[in-house]
Each structure stands twice: as C-alpha cells, then as structure tokens.
Amino acid sequence: NYTTKAKNAQEAHEAIRPTDFMRTPASVRQYLDADQARLYEIVWKRAIASQMQPAEIERTTVEIEAVNGARSAELRAVGSVVRFDGFIAAYTEQKEEDSEDEEDRRLPEIRAGEQLDREAINATQHTTEPPPRYSEASLIKKLEELGIGRPSTYTAILKTLEDRDYVTLDKRKLLPQAKGRLLSAFLESFFERYVEYDFTA
Structure with a gap:
C-alpha cells in the first residue's frame, strides 16, 4: 500500500510498475533486448520490494x-x-x-x-x-524530510544550483562553491527569517 512520505508533499504521477507481478524478468526476457530486460528487472524488483515488509x-x-x-x-x-x-530479499538498492x-x-x-x-x-x-557531502539523491531525500518542494520541482532545484555555479558535482557529491557559500552567508545574515526551513516549507 502506498502512503505519502512527506506531510506537505504534493505527490507526483503514478509510479512505473508491472501490470502483472507474475510476469517475472525471467519470463519476459525472451521478448526484450538486453537493455529492455535490465530496465524491466529494475522496475519489477523495485515494485515487488515496495510492497514488502521493512x-x-x-x-x-x-x-x-x-x-x-x-x-x-x-x-x-x-x-x-x-x-x-x-x-532486501527481493531488491537491494545499490549504494x-x-x-x-x-x-x-x-x-x-x-x-x-x-x-x-x-x-x-x-x-x-x-x-x-565530517558528515558526508550531499549527493543529488540524499539532498532530495532531505528536501522531502523538511517538506520543501515536491517531486516535480526537485530536478529544477538541482539544475538551478548547478547552472548558477552554487555547487559542482564531483564524484556524485555536491560540492559548495565560493558563489554558493557567499550567497548562503548573505541570506542567513540579512534574510534569516525567509530562509528558515519552516518558512520555506
């Protein structure tokens, strides 16, 4: 059963999932090329795992x-x-x-x-x-926890951070740049109320 994870989240579209769980990756592999079979296996395992106990x-x-x-x-x-x-018995997400x-x-x-x-x-x-740098995935997870944005805006948020050189992506980690540090310090010094998590959410 699917439930909302974040209290303030505006949920996105229906998930991509198999129409019949009995159509296992092994049973449909003969009808697919290698890339399609791999993609179907990922989707099938994730869908099965989402219905299992933690x-x-x-x-x-x-x-x-x-x-x-x-x-x-x-x-x-x-x-x-x-x-x-x-x-985990059905699907273990790669770290x-x-x-x-x-x-x-x-x-x-x-x-x-x-x-x-x-x-x-x-x-x-x-x-x-020190605590590890955020990756794109871990930053999105943090935004969800704080109730900031919604699934349809997460990609745009990340793109803006990178396009404006606030951060750079290095080995899948987001590294803050001088421009981003300066902006963050400025906003926290002069507009503290407006950049607090509860106000943004």
Missing part, C-alpha cells in the same frame, strides 16, 4: 577481549546484523559509494561469550570524518 537491521557493538599469553587487548567492532530480510561508515558494516551472527578464531591482524589508522 528490513529489520540491528545496530550492534561487539566488544572482544583478545588474549595472547599474559597480554590482552580490548577490541571493538561496530556494525549491523540483519534480523529480518524484508524487502552510491562503498560506505566507510562503521555502522553500515555487516557483522556475522555472534553470541555473547563465543570463542572467536583469529584470521588476520591488520593495523589501520582511523580519524573522525
């Missing part, structure tokens, strides 16, 4: 005591464990980039007190990173 993913921190003779060390692994596949976020890493099933075998030791240095 996945249940548990954010987990595992604390491990490594012992070598009289010496010991406390190790920690942070990641996620899938408790229920849900829509924009390989995430380095600790909480996005999949952990195997581990029980408290379980004895673990050492497979390898790798020493790496890790520093805290």
Whole structure:
C-alpha cells in the first residue's frame, strides 16, 4: 500500500510498475533486448520490494577481549546484523559509494561469550570524518524530510544550483562553491527569517 512520505508533499504521477507481478524478468526476457530486460528487472524488483515488509537491521557493538599469553587487548567492532530480510530479499538498492561508515558494516551472527578464531591482524589508522557531502539523491531525500518542494520541482532545484555555479558535482557529491557559500552567508545574515526551513516549507 502506498502512503505519502512527506506531510506537505504534493505527490507526483503514478509510479512505473508491472501490470502483472507474475510476469517475472525471467519470463519476459525472451521478448526484450538486453537493455529492455535490465530496465524491466529494475522496475519489477523495485515494485515487488515496495510492497514488502521493512528490513529489520540491528545496530550492534561487539566488544572482544583478545588474549595472547599474559597480554590482552580490548577490541571493538561496530556494525549491523540483519534480523529480518524484508524487502532486501527481493531488491537491494545499490549504494552510491562503498560506505566507510562503521555502522553500515555487516557483522556475522555472534553470541555473547563465543570463542572467536583469529584470521588476520591488520593495523589501520582511523580519524573522525565530517558528515558526508550531499549527493543529488540524499539532498532530495532531505528536501522531502523538511517538506520543501515536491517531486516535480526537485530536478529544477538541482539544475538551478548547478547552472548558477552554487555547487559542482564531483564524484556524485555536491560540492559548495565560493558563489554558493557567499550567497548562503548573505541570506542567513540579512534574510534569516525567509530562509528558515519552516518558512520555506
């Protein structure tokens, strides 16, 4: 069942979806060329996934005591464990980039007190990173959450940001430019009320 995601959103046109879910990608492949078959598979899987239950993913921190003779060390692994596949069983949307976020890493099933075998030791240095830059997809998602714009205007918003050199697209990330930073600082300094999220939405 489809429901509105954003409270103030003006919904767009009907989604592109199969007319019959029994027409699986495998059953229609013989009637399509390679590009058509790939497109149909994407649409079919997304449509099926949209009707399935959400996945249940548990954010987990595992604390491990490594012992070598009289010496010991406390190790920690942070990641996620899938408790229920849900829509992931039918369709997993490809990530924009390989995430380095600790909480996005999949952990195997581990029980408290379980004895673990050492497979390898790798020493790496890790520093805290600032929040990632918006991609076009993540910016649209944020606009939806804030109730700004509607599906039919998102493309125009992104195009305006790029056409006016407020941002540039680099490796699928939106990088603010000097012109955009200057405009943002000016508006926040002199027109703060008019650029607040609740006013814009």
